[in-house]
Amino acid sequence: MPREITAFSNPLVKRVRNLREKRHRREEGLFIAEGLRILAEAEEAGHLPLYIFYTAEMENHMMVRRLAYACEAAGGEAIETNVDILHKLSGKDNPQTVLGVYAEFDTRLTTIDRSASGIWMVAQSLRDPGNLGTILRTGDAVGAGGLILLDECVDPFSVEAVRASMGALFTQSIAQATWAEFVPWLRAGPGQLVALSLRTDTDYRVPTYAAPTFLLVGNEARGLPSDYEDECDLHVKLPMRGKADSLNAAIATAVMAYQVLGQRD
Amino acid sequence: MPREITAFSNPLVKRVRNLREKRHRREEGLFIAEGLRILAEAEEAGHLPLYIFYTAEMENHMMVRRLAYACEAAGGEAIETNVDILHKLSGKDNPQTVLGVYAEFDTRLTTIDRSASGIWMVAQSLRDPGNLGTILRTGDAVGAGGLILLDECVDPFSVEAVRASMGALFTQSIAQATWAEFVPWLRAGPGQLVALSLRTDTDYRVPTYAAPTFLLVGNEARGLPSDYEDECDLHVKLPMRGKADSLNAAIATAVMAYQVLGQRD
Incomplete structure (x- = not known):
């Protein structure tokens, strides 16, 4: 009752x-x-x-x-x-x-089963709860395994993030870790770490992505630290035709994720 | 001074x-x-x-x-x-x-020069200022001409929309019109009206898009009215592999816009 x-x-x-x-x-x-x-x-x-x-x-x-x-x-x-x-x-x-x-869920890296999907989202120092929720929602749409949050990200359990995820918070795996914890975990198994970067000339449509692909996006304002980029297996950029020369972090991740999904089909 | x-x-x-x-x-x-x-x-x-x-x-x-x-x-x-x-x-x-x-800018449809770009964004009854700003920002990135807002959309000059556009409000053309005004304007010149829809089986990667392409996205919760969809020249959907079965409106528009851009390259 x-x-x-x-x-x-x-x-x-x-x-x-x-x-x-x-x-x-x-x-x-x-x-x-x-x-x-x-x-x-x-x-x-x-x-x-x-x-x-x-x-x-x-x-x-x-x-x-x-x-x-x-x-x-x-x-x-x-x-x-x-x-x-x-x-x-x-x-x-x-x-x-x-x-x-x-x-709240257990968000330790050890809860992630990388064999569960060929696409994983990874975000570093993401600040905006709307972006976090939207990345989860996109992850659900492309059949990603989940989202790994690195360093000081906004709280995935905040009301705004949960709201923007439109339920994907419950369908996607979520982990929180430092970069120092993430790299050894990643390298202990299969996985291609792909950086969305402005410091490369490689168009995102050119490479063949190896599964499981870990799509790494950086902070909304600063992007990825350069030593983080150095650790990545592949660096790709999205074509920019405009004057503002930037994309929202959740948008960039989504365009990349659909490219990887398209290759797998 | x-x-x-x-x-x-x-x-x-x-x-x-x-x-x-x-x-x-x-x-x-x-x-x-x-x-x-x-x-x-x-x-x-x-x-x-x-x-x-x-x-x-x-x-x-x-x-x-x-x-x-x-x-x-x-x-x-x-x-x-x-x-x-x-x-x-x-x-x-x-x-x-x-x-x-x-x-504020003059946002009458007559200010739009459709020959200025091969991609245009069109949003109907968009409610979220963050989505509106993000679509403008994506429009800038893909070299779109601008954004046409149909029916009762959120105000493009709101602080939140301007903020999310990251300056693209100033680089993209913006128009506001009702559907009844838009359709005759569109049909008075070249232009393919493409609906992002859940009511089709056509994968967005299949068609060849004709320039200028007008990418039409509907309200965040309700999508497009069915009679609006009837007017469209082409209906496409994004593959959905998840449980939530939806995408953020700005994300869906961006993935589409990058697909069109990729065909033009």
Whole structure:
């Protein structure tokens, strides 16, 4: 049976609201995902929420009932609430009518099974949560295995990143590591490390990519450190015909990933 | 000589700060662009600010001096200020040290010269300013002519869209029109209208695209209305290997645009 919460002062409301801050996410090991479609995708990928919040009018929605039941059967809690509370929890003016609180995943490199896919995304010092989420979403679309975050990246469990991933956070593997941890891990098995770089003349359509291909993109403003580039097996660039001479990091990664996918077909 | 403004209560500070709201942008016919690099690109594309704000420490920067001089020579005003005022104007915690106020462009369809490029971006009911800016930026990178915004799109002169465009707002042509205005305009000249669609089996790598190619992408959540799709000359889709079965609108447009560019090379 769902618990009903309509008071802003409820301690659980306060706890969940705090999960919009990284510090609280780390302390609790929890994060927020919004929207029925995304919660359903999470379930399909084997992730059930520890708490599921929904508005009264969603109570009889078949999928909500199923999720609430599964959540409770797994020891979680279903909570009927109202739009004002959901607004408070999500920070959105028009909040989704369903919201889940999930346990953060184990993001150690050792959780990555590189044989699971021929394409992997790797991002270094990525700062924008929208870019991170979009790269995950693109990874899902091209059938990548997941995203490896190197050095000081934005938090993949931030509300903005989860939102932009449109559920791909649950379908893609995610790891976080330093460059010093990543390189020995990479070299301990098969894998071609491909740098998206401005310091090469090799057009991205020229090489034949070897699987598993690890597509490495750098920080939005600075790109990759040059010693990181030195470690890469291949350096490619996208043609630039414009005046601004730059591409969004998520865009560059996507164009590359579709090129690799095209070669594999 | 630059005017010095350090008071929050200054009427110009209030006016510029208001430009973060669409209503005020329309009333004034003005918008904000931030960052020296972007202002420099704007100048190169023939756009000078009506007001240029910069912090005292930037006063002797060669490019700032040049921009301030050019701005004043064209009847504009250079304003020396501080980081607190720039924070107030831009809404950013770490504001850029240079900010320009520009006159909005004429965005009527009649300003578009379709012979200027073989690739044009067209977006219908696009809601996210980050997507809009990113599509402009990608357009610049692939050498597109510009972006045509159909129906109720987010404002291309919003601070977020200008920011995400990374200066491409100034290098790409921009038009705003309804679908009812766009179709007769399109059919009055050469042009292949290509829909990015989920309702087709044609892989985007199969067709040969005819120049000028107009790449049409729909609303982030709903895609294109079916009667709009009916009007298109060609319908293509991107392969989807994942579970989420969707791509960000700016990503899909970029992958398409690079495909067209690749055929033209």
